[in-house]
Amino acid sequence: MTPALLLSALLLASSTPSRGRAVALTKLEQGQRDFSRGDFQSALKALDAAAQETSDPAALSRVHLLRGQVSAAQQDFAGAEAAFALALESDPEAALDPSKVDPALVKLLDGLRARLTGELSVRADRPASVWLDGSLFGETPLLRQAPIGRRAVEVKTPDGRYGSRREVVVYAKRKSELELLLEELPQQKPKYEGTTPEESPRRPFADLRLSISPFALLAGPSLEVGGGFEFPFYRVSMHAQVYQDFGLTARAALVVPVLERKLNASVELELPVLFEQRLLSVGLGGGGGLEYVVSKWLGVFVQVGAQHFFITPRSEPNSTPLQLGARLRLP
Numbered sequence: 001m002t003p004a005l006l007l008s009a010l011l012l013a014s015s016t017p018s019r020g021r022a023v024a025l026t027k028l029e030q031g032q033r034d035f036s037r038g039d040f041q042s043a044l045k046a047l048d049a050a051a052q053e054t055s056d057p058a059a060l061s062r063v064h065l066l067r068g069q070v071s072a073a074q075q076d077f078a079g080a081e082a083a084f085a086l087a088l089e090s091d092p093e094a095a096l097d098p099s100k101v102d103p104a105l106v107k108l109l110d111g112l113r114a115r116l117t118g119e120l121s122v123r124a125d126r127p128a129s130v131w132l133d134g135s136l137f138g139e140t141p142l143l144r145q146a147p148i149g150r151r152a153v154e155v156k157t158p159d160g161r162y163g164s165r166r167e168v169v170v171y172a173k174r175k176s177e178l179e180l181l182l183e184e185l186p187q188q189k190p191k192y193e194g195t196t197p198e199e200s201p202r203r204p205f206a207d208l209r210l211s212i213s214p215f216a217l218l219a220g221p222s223l224e225v226g227g228g229f230e231f232p233f234y235r236v237s238m239h240a241q242v243y244q245d246f247g248l249t250a251r252a253a254l255v256v257p258v259l260e261r262k263l264n265a266s267v268e269l270e271l272p273v274l275f276e277q278r279l280l281s282v283g284l285g286g287g288g289g290l291e292y293v294v295s296k297w298l299g300v301f302v303q304v305g306a307q308h309f310f311i312t313p314r315s316e317p318n319s320t321p322l323q324l325g326a327r328l329r330l331p
Contacts (some may be wrong), residue, residue, distance in 0.1 A: 025055035247274030283309035
């Protein structure tokens with residue numbers, strides 16, 4: 001074969017698919033006109049001819065979608081479903097416009113799409129789990145039937161260190177393949193309720209408390225300083241009363257967030273030991289209160305409690321302190 005003849009043959013071969021597609025689209029337009037006029041037999045004849053002229057998936061999908069509509073107009077719903085199946089084989093994302101097409105046909109097409117499946121193969125460079133559209137689908141190497149259409153595939157190793165995300169279009173009666181090289185994923189630090197990601201679940205704190213008794217105002221206020229450790233849902237601390245008398249109070253509290261990072265409620269148990277006028281007082285008490293978190297370092301609180309001193313020189317062993325204070329959380 002001479003070079004000129006070879007070139008002519010190559011040009012003819014390369015132009016054949018595009019020419020065939022153009023002919024198919026022309027016959028598709030003819031079929032659309034015949035369908036609009038109600039000449040269903042002529043429409044089907046033109047569409048069958050169009051399907052013979054091209055192998056282009058997009059063109060074939062349009063041809064078969066219209067064939068399905070023509071068949072449905074003739075009350076041939078089995079033929080309509082068969083045509084829609086061919087459209088979805090060419091293009092799994094083929095769709096009908098519900099504003100222009102009978103909604104029953106749109107529902108028929110979507111129902112068929114949900115039933116059709118194709119083979120999905122997923123391989124990775126290391127053992128990993130495969131999620132399809134957010135649901136666990138299997139382990140690599142994977143080969144199984146999957147619903148047709150555009151699917152989100154996520155592959156991740158069991159320890160969560162390596163993974164990859166891809167989209168794949170699954171075709172009916174065909175195998176769709178993914179070969180993945182997993183990349184190292186950014187690792188997140190653990191989160192704890194009531195803390196920011198960079199914080200430890202245990203934080204030291206210090207607080208200052210001013211205590212008064214509404215029923216014994218003449219006795220005057222007392223002042224405490226102390227500190228301890230705070231965890232996501234509880235805290236323990238030790239406080240020293242430095243005014244008026246000296247004393248020590250051990251406290252343990254259950255903490256419940258009311259508004260995330262802004263307002264906390266607490267229930268507290270305390271064991272006060274006081275030295276009043278050089279005489280020992282030992283008691284048991286408790287209370288509840290609210291803390292407003294001004295910032296991640298500072299909070300202000302109010303607390304109402306009750307105390308009973310079972311060893312005391314006081315004439316009245318019970319008290320109901322109202323405490324106002326500030327709490328400093330350390331880094």
